[in-house]
Amino acid sequence: xxxxxxxxxxxxxxxxxxxxxxxxxxxxxxxxxxxxxxxxxxxxxxxxxxxxxxxxxxxxxxxxxxxxxxxxxxxxxxxxxxxxxxxxxxxxxxxxxxxxxxxxxxxxxxxxxxxxxxxxxxxxxxxxxxxxxxxxxxxxxxxxxxxxxxxxxxxxxxxxxxxxxxxxxxxxxxxxxxxxxxxxxxxxxxxxxxxxxxxxxxxxxxxxxxxxxxxxxxxxxxxxxxxxxxxxxxxxxxxxxxxxxxxxxxxxxxxxxxxxxxxxxxxxxxxxxxxxxxxxxxxxxxxxxxxxxxxxxxxxxxxxxxxxxxxxxxxxxxxxxxxxxxxxxxxxxxxxxxxxxxxxxxxxxxxxxxxxxxxx
Numbered sequence: 001x002x003x004x005x006x007x008x009x010x011x012x013x014x015x016x017x018x019x020x021x022x023x024x025x026x027x028x029x030x031x032x033x034x035x036x037x038x039x040x041x042x043x044x045x046x047x048x049x050x051x052x053x054x055x056x057x058x059x060x061x062x063x064x065x066x067x068x069x070x071x072x073x074x075x076x077x078x079x080x081x082x083x084x085x086x087x088x089x090x091x092x093x094x095x096x097x098x099x100x101x102x103x104x105x106x107x108x109x110x111x112x113x114x115x116x117x118x119x120x121x122x123x124x125x126x127x128x129x130x131x132x133x134x135x136x137x138x139x140x141x142x143x144x145x146x147x148x149x150x151x152x153x154x155x156x157x158x159x160x161x162x163x164x165x166x167x168x169x170x171x172x173x174x175x176x177x178x179x180x181x182x183x184x185x186x187x188x189x190x191x192x193x194x195x196x197x198x199x200x201x202x203x204x205x206x207x208x209x210x211x212x213x214x215x216x217x218x219x220x221x222x223x224x225x226x227x228x229x230x231x232x233x234x235x236x237x238x239x240x241x242x243x244x245x246x247x248x249x250x251x252x253x254x255x256x257x258x259x260x261x262x263x264x265x266x267x268x269x270x271x272x273x274x275x276x277x278x279x280x281x282x283x284x285x286x287x288x289x290x291x292x293x294x295x296x297x298x299x300x301x302x303x304x305x306x307x308x309x310x311x312x313x314x315x316x317x318x319x320x321x322x323x324x325x326x327x328x329x330x331x332x333x334x335x336x337x338x339x340x341x342x343x344x345x346x347x348x349x350x351x352x353x354x355x356x357x358x359x360x
Contacts, residue, residue: 050069055120065089066120069081078110079099081096082131101341104148111304112136112302113136113273114136115133116133118133118189118191121193129150130147142181143186144280160177162178162186171229187227200217203215203216216234218234263349265347266347268304269304270342275341287324289339290354298315326353330357
């Protein structure tokens with residue numbers, strides 16, 4: 001790391017006070033020698049911290065500080081990394097700084113959702129300290145949390161799971177792998193840690209036929225395989241019933257060829273959620289990813305900045321099966337980009353094939 005004024009190296013392992021003192025002394029020296037004011041800048045490894053947590057990570061009675069700070073920006077949004085400081089404010093661990101939304105140690109505020117740390121505490125009573133952050137979500141669906149554990153002087157990924165109420169009405173929220181459940185109650189946000197493995201959380205409820213999601217606030221306590229609601233701070237409102245909306249399951253429109261021969265035409269941006277199926281498994285083919293994109297677009301109402309065209313053909317789950325059955329024409333370079341994620345593509349659907357191209 002270099003001083004913002006003299007451009008000489010600064011020891012990253014030194015305490016923040018020492019680093020800032022170094023920069024301040026350079027500023028004073030610049031004024032004395034040059035007669036012009038200089039602005040002391042804090043080293044940028046901790047620029048714009050958005051979250052700060054205190055916890056005894058090592059069990060030695062000393063409190064460490066965990067910070068998440070912005071370090072980079074792309075078109076999809078801002079990227080954040082972790083840093084850990086000891087009681088004397090000395091940097092003892094620093095997470096990666098890569099512009100990779102798939103890295104489990106990278107956080108961000110992206111156009112497809114926000115994933116920033118929400119709590120740092122012993123969440124399961126095993127004596128170790130965990131960090132909990134939500135996976136990005138851009139619609140009303142159960143939130144998946146990624147959990148990191150402090151071990152061997154570093155944060156390491158442990159699991160990615162949800163906290164959905166099981167059985168319904170029990171007040172029990174066990175950790176479970178993402179599945180096909182999209183209705184019910186789930187923990188949607190950790191608001192903070194309390195004593196004895198208790199946490200203040202937001203709980204969301206969404207049922208079939210419900211006009212909008214309900215949101216309540218509760219304190220949950222450690223229970224077998226997860227948590228149980230100990231008390232409600234803001235009780236869940238009663239759901240408002242409305243006409244149940246389901247996907248159109250009419251016979252496939254593919255059997256009817258329109259006059260111009262095109263069944264559907266649209267532009268889409270492949271987001272991270274399009275790269276995984278509903279079980280959280282990574283998709284590895286163009287046809288699977290394009291099919292998931294249309295399911296997310298129609299069923300889960302996920303929209304991206306570059307999604308253009310309100311096509312209705314793939315609103316039918318039957319029609320989405322065409323991604324598995326029809327030949328797909330797509331250049332190899334573009335196919336690799338789709339599989340990596342972030343691609344922006346034009347899709348034209350004909351009765352006997354699907355053509356994928358880059359926007360002109």
